[in-house]
Every structure is written in structure tokens, then in C-alpha cells.
Amino acid sequence: MTTYSILAPMAPYRPEQLLPYAALTQWTDAHRLWQGQALLNDPFQDFTHAAACGFRVPTGTGVTLMPLRHPHQAAIQAHSLAVASGHPVVAGYGPGAASFQASLLGTPYRSQLGAIREYVAVMRGLLENGEVDHVGEYFTCRAELAAVPRPPVEIGLGVLRPRMARLAGEIADVAITWLTPAGYVHDVVVPALRAGAEAAGRPMPRVAVMVPLALAAPDRNPVELVTMSNTGHTMLPHYADMLRRSGIETSTQDPRGNAEALLAGGAFLYGGPVELAPRLREYADAGADEIVLNVTGVHMKYGERASLTELEALLGAVAR
Template sequence: MTTYSIMAPIVPFRPEQLLPYAALTQWSDAHRIWQGQALGNDPFQDFAHAAACGFRVPTGTGVTLMPLRHPQQAAIQAHSLAVASGHPVVAGFGPGAVVFQKNLMGSPYRSQLGAVREYVSVMRALLEKSEVEHVGEYFTCHSKLPAAPRPPVEIGLGVLRPRMARLAGEVADVAITWLTPAGYVRDVVVPALRAGAEAAGRPVPRVVVMVPLALAAAERNPVELAAISNTGHTMLPHYADMLRRSGIETSTQDPRGNAEALLAGDAFLYGDKAELADRLREYVDAGADEIVLNVTGVHMKYGERASLTELETLLEAVAR
């Protein structure tokens, strides 16, 4: 059965700013609360703060960027959050853009897939066996993680293109997509995941789709909302390539045109409650196991109260 979760549509400067969304997750039918990567806060610490304030809910990071932390530290943070919250954690990771890798490490990973494979290998050994002996091209780790009772930690990978999807099928528990139209998930992501899982002789990872969307209203401009929440992504080469593969052409010179293309290509959804519920069911039919409602555009344009109301309305719509 497909579940529905929420993306915190805010980059909190203070962890208490996350609490209204953690509360909504706890009190509604939302399955999990997610945060993306930001450079002004750490999502693992934000979620731990929410748990300490009494909002103990399932959490997910989608996705945290690998250059920011060694895989041992990633395993420790995911383990600690599961212990603190008392709920399952999806620890989602990805290599990030090549320019981001250069800025932090001096040069990018020689092989994106090779670095991701090693990262997951170290994390899995620590989380499942409590120790690791790994010497690789990208990471070395000889260490132990003290065993302690905790809820499950799933290792997720950010997946946009077929080769990363196939690798996720081989090594990950969860494949996390962003801005991927339902048709692309069905025709590209899921088949590649299955191929990787079959080659490795393991179950197909769960598919989590982050879906940017907004409810239609007379005073709203859907192009503006799509641009506010997604222009940064459409300017990155790996997102542009994924969108091109899904039939959506973007340009680094035309943010408004990119937003219009996202709307036309069903990468950003806009409509009334019934329309959005139907469009989200297309992701269910495409193979999504968890759909994450992302109303960042609404939050950035209209504020916290509007985004909370929007999420409540959408959760009620998909529950029917």
C-alpha cells in the first residue's frame, strides 16, 4: 500500500521552526516527515530536536550530500536519530552536483557510482554488523558502531537517472526521486531498479517520490510557484539531463521557461483537490511506495500557515 508523507517546506534557521511540521506528521495521517539537504542546518539534528520536544515520528533525509560527512559519521547520525526518535529512519544520500564536490573536496569523485557504492557499503556494515573493515578508492574505514536496540534504519539513494537507479537496485533499501514525472518513474526508474535488484539477487528497493505541487486558487500563479521551488534544481546538469530524458527541456538562461516546462511535463503538479489526488495516483500506478508532498513553493510565497493548511488539505484529499 502506498503511503503519503510530507516534506518540511522550510530550511530552518532554528530547529524549533520544524516543530509545526513534525506536529502535523504526528497528528495526521502523514507517514513520515522528510527534509532535504541545506547548508545552514543539519536535518539529523533538527529531527533529534523535534523528538526531544515530544514529536517522535518516522523521519527521512532526501537526500543528504555525501561530501559533507564520512560514511561512518552518516551511520552514527542515522543510528542516533533512530534511537532518539524511537521510529524508523530513512537515511538518504547522494553525491551531489559535480561543482559541489569540487568546492568541498578539490576534485569530484572519479566515478560517481563507485563512490556511492563504497559509501553504502561502509554504512551498511556498521548499521547491520556493527563493524566494518573497508579500504577503497574513496573511503577507508576500520571501525565499530556499538550495538543498541533501535528501530530500523533504511539506506536510501537519490535516484534521477538509469545507472544510479540500477545501482540503487543492487545496494539500497530505498530509491528517492525528485522532480521525476510519474511516466518517467514508471518507464525508467522502476525498470532499472528491478534490473539491479535481480542482478544482485535481492528485493527491489522501495520507491519514494518527492512531488512538488500546489493547490489551484484564483490569486495564485502556478508558473511562479513552480519557479520559486524548483529553479535551482533545473539549473543543475544532472537534473536537466533527467528532465530531458522525461521529455522536459530546460535552459540555464530561462528560469520562467523552465517553470512552464515543469508544469507542462507534469513534474510540478497544480490543480484542485480532486485533480491533484488523481495526478498523485499516477505515481501509485507507476510503482511509488511512498509519495512525499512538497509544498515549498506555497511556503516561500505565502508562509507557514498557508503551507500547513495546504498539507492538511492534501493529506485529507489523498486519504479518500
């Protein structure tokens, strides 16, 4: 059964800004509260703050950037959040853009997939076995993590393109997509995940799709909402390549044209509740296990009250 979750539509600079979205998750049928990477506040600390305030809900990071923390620290943070919240955690990671890697590490990872494989190996050893003895090209870790009772921690990987999807099929618990049209999930992501899982002799990871969307209204300009929400992504080479594979052409010189292309290609959904509900179900039909509602554009344009109202309306529409 496909579940519906919500993404906090901003990177909070004070942890209490997350509380209304944690409350919405707790009081509705939303399955999980997600955060993307933040470079001012740490999402694991934000979620722990929400739990300490009484809003204990399942959480997910989609995705935290690997260069910011060693996998030993990543395992400790995910473990600590599960203990503090009393709920399952999806600890999602990705390498980030090569330029971001170089800005923190001096040079990008020589092999993106090789670095990810080592990162997950260290985390899984600590979280599942309580110890790890790993000496690799990218990470070294000889350490233990005491086994104490806690809810499950799933290791997620950000997935955009086929090679990453195949690797996620081999080693991840959850494959997390962002801005991927339903047809691309069905035709590219899921087959590659399945192939990787079969090669490794393990179950296919769950698929969590982050879907940017907005409800139609007479005073709204959908192109403006898409531009505010997703221009940064369309300027990154790995996103542009994924979109091109899905049939959506973008340019670093034309943000408005990119927004129009995302709308036309189904990477950003816009319409009334009656129209959006079946379009979201297309993701379930494509193989998504968890659909994450992303109203960042609405929040950036109209603020917190509008984004909370929007999420509540969307959750009601998909529950019918």
C-alpha cells in the first residue's frame, strides 16, 4: 500500500519553525515528515527538537549530503534520532554535486558510486552489526556502536539516474527520488532498482518519491511557483541529465523555460484536488511506495499558513 508523507517546505533557521509540520504529520494521515539538506540548521537536530516538544513522528532526510559528515557520525545521528523520537527513521544520503564535494573535500570523489558504497557499508555495519572494520579509498572506520533498543533505521540513497538506482538496489533500504516524473520512475528507476536487487540477491528497496506540486487557484501563476521551487535543481548537471532522460529539456540560461518544461513534462504537478489525486496515483502505479508532498513553491510565495493549508488539503484529496 502506498503511503503519503510531507516535506517540510523550507530549511528552518530556528528549530521551532518545524513544529507546525511535525504537528500536521502527527494529527493527520501523513506517514512521515521529511526534510531536505539544510546548511544552517541540521535536520537531525530539528527532528530531535520536535520530538522533545512532544511531536514524535516517523522522519526522513531526503537527502543529507555525504561530504558534511563521516559515516560513523551519520550512523550515530540516525540512531540517536530513532531513540529520541521513538519512531522509525529513514537516513537518506547522497554525494551532492561535484562542485559541492570539491568545496569541502578539495576534490570530488574519484568514483561517486564507490564513495557511496563505502559510506553505506560503514553505516550498515554500525547500525545492524554494532561494529565495523572498514579501510577503503574514501572512508576508514574501525568502531563499535552499542546495541540498545530503538525503532528501525533505514538507509536511503538519493536516486536520479540508472547507475545510482542499480547501486541502491544492491545496498540501500530506500531509494529517494526528487523531481522525477512518474513515467521515469516506472521506465528507468524501478527496473534499475530491481536489477540491482536481483544481482545482490536481496529484496528491492522501497521507493520514496518527492513530488513538487501546488493546487490551482485564480490568483496563482504556476510557472512562478515552479521557478521559485525548482530553479536551483534545474541548474545542476545531474538533475539536467535526469530530466533530459525523462524527455524534459532544460537550460542554465532560461529559468522560466525550465519551469514551463517541468510543468509540461509532469515533473511538477499543478491543478485542482480532483485532478492531482489521480496524477499522484500514477506514481503509485509506477512503483512508488511512499509519495512525499512537496509544496516548497507555495511556501516561498505565500508563507507558512498557506503551505500548511495546502498540505492538509492535499492529504485530504489523496485519502478519498
